[in-house]
Amino acid sequence: MEAPELGSTESHVEAQNRIALNRIALNRIALNRIALNGLTTLGGANTLLDTADNRDVVKYLVQCALPEGSSITLSDANGTYTFDGAVGLAPAWASGAPSASEKRWVSACLLARTNAYGVSVAVSMRGANAALIVDSSEAATYGLREGAFWGDVFADTFDANACPGPLKLADSQLSTLPLRACTVSADGVTTTCGHDYAGACATACGDANGNYTDCAGVTEVITTYVATE
Numbered sequence: 001m002e003a004p005e006l007g008s009t010e011s012h013v014e015a016q017n018r019i020a021l022n023r024i025a026l027n028r029i030a031l032n033r034i035a036l037n038g039l040t041t042l043g044g045a046n047t048l049l050d051t052a053d054n055r056d057v058v059k060y061l062v063q064c065a066l067p068e069g070s071s072i073t074l075s076d077a078n079g080t081y082t083f084d085g086a087v088g089l090a091p092a093w094a095s096g097a098p099s100a101s102e103k104r105w106v107s108a109c110l111l112a113r114t115n116a117y118g119v120s121v122a123v124s125m126r127g128a129n130a131a132l133i134v135d136s137s138e139a140a141t142y143g144l145r146e147g148a149f150w151g152d153v154f155a156d157t158f159d160a161n162a163c164p165g166p167l168k169l170a171d172s173q174l175s176t177l178p179l180r181a182c183t184v185s186a187d188g189v190t191t192t193c194g195h196d197y198a199g200a201c202a203t204a205c206g207d208a209n210g211n212y213t214d215c216a217g218v219t220e221v222i223t224t225y226v227a228t229e
Helices: 022-025 028-037 052-067 101-110 136-141
Strands: 011-016 071-075 079-084 125-127 144-152 159-164 206-208 212-213 222-226
Touching: 022 028, 022 052, 022 101, 022 159, 028 052, 052 079, 052 101, 071 144, 101 144, 101 159, 101 222, 125 136, 159 212
Parallel strands: none
Antiparallel strands: 011 125, 071 079, 125 222, 144 159, 144 222, 206 212
């Protein structure tokens, strides 16, 4: 088992995940428009609110972007929906466009919460971002490092990347790791979930205090851990 090391630049948050990567990819154009104009542009006709699956994308997007205690309420022809913030990687996105770095942070958060099996598995998301709060209890509970995620799902060219840590490369059956397959690849090109496969995180990324960093030149990287038991 890889126990996490805590440092002043490392932070994390517990999150549930079950979103499919292809659902994010299918909504790339709409997500790009939101990135240009702000989350409030989600309302109205022909939006990401029209199906339950699409609203899942919005739910995770808002959770990643806005901080806990904040929310946005959006409406379309079918109803009114309230989405709560949780992480706070791009708080100003509620009313305006995010920065390039904020888009990459929110992208990493969305990508880390994908799941090949459509089930929700609790993970601890960690990275060098001040919006994430270090909690020693969570770090102790989630002690198995899975891998890392980064990219930009809002770009004109969809960019989603993942790499596995040593436990995933060893085909570990510990805890809930078998239910998480988005960092591994059968063909060496794409992951089971459809991300671009970057190879082992030890090769693709740096490693600081248990968090993967600077993966393929990208600094907005989220490392995921699952529960120790």
